[in-house]
Each structure stands twice: as C-alpha cells, then as structure tokens.
Amino acid sequence: MKEKISQVFKEKFGSEEGVFYASAGRINLIGEHTDYNGGFVFPGAIDKVIMAEIKPNGTEKVRVFSIDIDEYAEFGLKEEDAPSQSWARYIFGVCREIIKRGGKVEGFDAVFAGNVPLGAGLSSSAALESCFAYALNDMFNGNTIEKFELAKIGQSTEHNYCGVNCGIMDQFASVFGKKDNLMRLDCRSMEYEYFPFSPTGYKLVLVDSRVKHELKDSPYNKRRQSCERVAKRLGVDTLRDATAEALDSVKGDITAEDYFRAKFVIEEKERVLAVCDALVKGDYATVGEKMYETHHGLSKDYEVSCEELDFLNDVAKECGVTGSRIMGGGFGGCTINLVKNTLYDQFISTAKEKFNAKYGHEPMIYDVVISDGAHRCE
Numbered sequence: 001m002k003e004k005i006s007q008v009f010k011e012k013f014g015s016e017e018g019v020f021y022a023s024a025g026r027i028n029l030i031g032e033h034t035d036y037n038g039g040f041v042f043p044g045a046i047d048k049v050i051m052a053e054i055k056p057n058g059t060e061k062v063r064v065f066s067i068d069i070d071e072y073a074e075f076g077l078k079e080e081d082a083p084s085q086s087w088a089r090y091i092f093g094v095c096r097e098i099i100k101r102g103g104k105v106e107g108f109d110a111v112f113a114g115n116v117p118l119g120a121g122l123s124s125s126a127a128l129e130s131c132f133a134y135a136l137n138d139m140f141n142g143n144t145i146e147k148f149e150l151a152k153i154g155q156s157t158e159h160n161y162c163g164v165n166c167g168i169m170d171q172f173a174s175v176f177g178k179k180d181n182l183m184r185l186d187c188r189s190m191e192y193e194y195f196p197f198s199p200t201g202y203k204l205v206l207v208d209s210r211v212k213h214e215l216k217d218s219p220y221n222k223r224r225q226s227c228e229r230v231a232k233r234l235g236v237d238t239l240r241d242a243t244a245e246a247l248d249s250v251k252g253d254i255t256a257e258d259y260f261r262a263k264f265v266i267e268e269k270e271r272v273l274a275v276c277d278a279l280v281k282g283d284y285a286t287v288g289e290k291m292y293e294t295h296h297g298l299s300k301d302y303e304v305s306c307e308e309l310d311f312l313n314d315v316a317k318e319c320g321v322t323g324s325r326i327m328g329g330g331f332g333g334c335t336i337n338l339v340k341n342t343l344y345d346q347f348i349s350t351a352k353e354k355f356n357a358k359y360g361h362e363p364m365i366y367d368v369v370i371s372d373g374a375h376r377c378e
C-alpha cells in the first residue's frame, strides 16, 4: 500500500516526499450502542488501516487524492469551503475541528488508500479521521493535542460534517489501539484499561454479510434519540445511570419502542463487565454466551440487525461456535465470532456454503489481528 501511495503522490504532487501516517479500523468484542449512553465498550484496533502520505504545500488549500475512490478534492480551510464529496468532508471536518479548538492547520497535499472494508462496520471513517487528526497534530501542532482530543476531533467531524451522531468508541479505538490488547473504556468517566487478548485455543473471526452498512441514512440517530428520551424521563444524564427497575417503573409512560431500546442498553452495560471478568479468568464459554445474548438484544430489542446477519448468527450457533453477534452500529456489516481453533475450518466452510445457497454470494471472512492504532509510519 505504501509503495502505491508513494507512486501516486509523485505523479500528483511532484517528487518531494511527504510523511506517512496510518490509523486502524476496529472490532468491538462487546458493548454495542453503549458509548453514547455513557456505558462501557470493549474494542481493539485491527490490522486493517487507512494510510496517507502528507506534505505541507505552503498555501491555504488542501489538495487530496483518494486512491480507492479514484477522486481528487481541493478545498480551503474556512467553514464555507466544505467540499461536496462525502469522503473529503471527513478530512475537511478534521481540519475544521482542529482549527475550532485553537489548533493550527495549513494547506497540505495528501494521497491516501486503505484496506478497511467500507460499510462493513469496521469503522473505516474513524480510521480516516484518526489518520488525519494524528497527522495534522504531528505536522502542524508539535503533537500538543492530547490523544483523547484527537478522538473527539474525529467524533465531532462525524457530528458536524457527516451527519452521524455517533459515540466515541470508534475514534477512541482507532487512536488508542495497542497490539494484542483490547481496551475497556468507560464512556462516562473516559477511564480506560488495556486487556491483553490472545485467547488460547480460539480465534476471533469476522463474517461480512456484504450488506452495506451506512450509518448516515440509517436509523442510528433515531436509536440515540430513543435512549435520550428515556434518560430524560428517568431524570438521569444517560442510561448508564438507569436500572432495570427504574425503567420498569416508567414503562406505562414511554413508548414500547423506547422501552425496548433502553432495556437493551441497560442489559448490555452489565454484559461488558461480565465479559471482562470472564476473560481475566479464561472463561471463554461465558464470553461467548454474552455475545449471543448481545446479538439477541440487538436483533429483537434494539432492532439494528438484518435478515442476513441473523442468518449468520444462526449458522454459528448450529455449528457450535462459542460466541457470535452482529458487530458495530448494525443494519448490515459483519458478525464477530469467537471460534475454537478446532472448529474454525468447518465453521467457515459451512457459513460460506449456507450463506451462498440462500443469498447468492459468499460472505467475506476476516481473521482478526489486534494491532496498533494511529501512528506515524517510519
């Protein structure tokens, strides 16, 4: 990827080299739709990245080329200069959010490419934001912007320039990711802890339904509104501070839909803690059981699954896979599966065969390798 970027950079912007930066997509073992509810998440960065070569150009313009989309965009750094291409708005948003916080951004040339599958729920957009946030901090701000702020710059980019009212999980994972470690983040206090993760005898594997997942036009923002309505009714800041009993006590005053959304969130917050405890004890059976419970909740109560993902979850169950669930925002994308090494080949071939027979195409398979987050490539 680096060579290709370097070659295109020379073609577009001349022979003087820039600096390379990369940031990663993410998985999340458990803790879905909890981040914007002040709950816990348990993500890790993966070995699929967005990489960019970047060089200041001495002007007030940003000139950027996306290899994968095969498109060029050029924009200024003022609020009214927003580019029309949606991919370029991620980069523009990052520039603007840095400037709004008093940071410095000058014109630059950039070429980028990636191998984070798009629309698969692996946060390609957070990888793109984090790559540029990290790079612009290094290049123009002497690395004075703190890592948490870099994650927030990515999140605000989604809110203010991309129409997704997301939580902090994806950008956090992309910035803070560490090889062989998952991270438990408390999205209320923002405290986090690394958990070494290399389960003996098991693999984590993603099965991508290839149903394209696009949060912008999905009911993601509506889910968030449901949660906020219930929190307000309960008189708490977020559902993190709500209990199942409190929720039941207002059941008659809220819509059935809002009730089930909040019920899922309240249950999910406990599951993350249970999974962390189980992991420390090497109790993978419990980890897996909780993953299935999450899938059930996301499908039936939170209603962010789809037929194809429910099908993949059923296939995993039938094959005796230890844990399986839809991962990320939902409405398409991947299931994440905790599979015994001894069952791996059989599960993958059965999933491919059955899915193909029903939907006419095979799912993509990605073995999860937990890797480092945003960095400058030496």
Ligand code: GLA
Binding pocket: 031, 032, 033, 034, 035, 036, 123, 166, 167, 168, 169, 170, 328, 329, 330
């Ligand atoms: C998307 C959002 C995250 C998070 C997940 C669901 O990936 O970007 O903030 O809410 O969905 O857990």
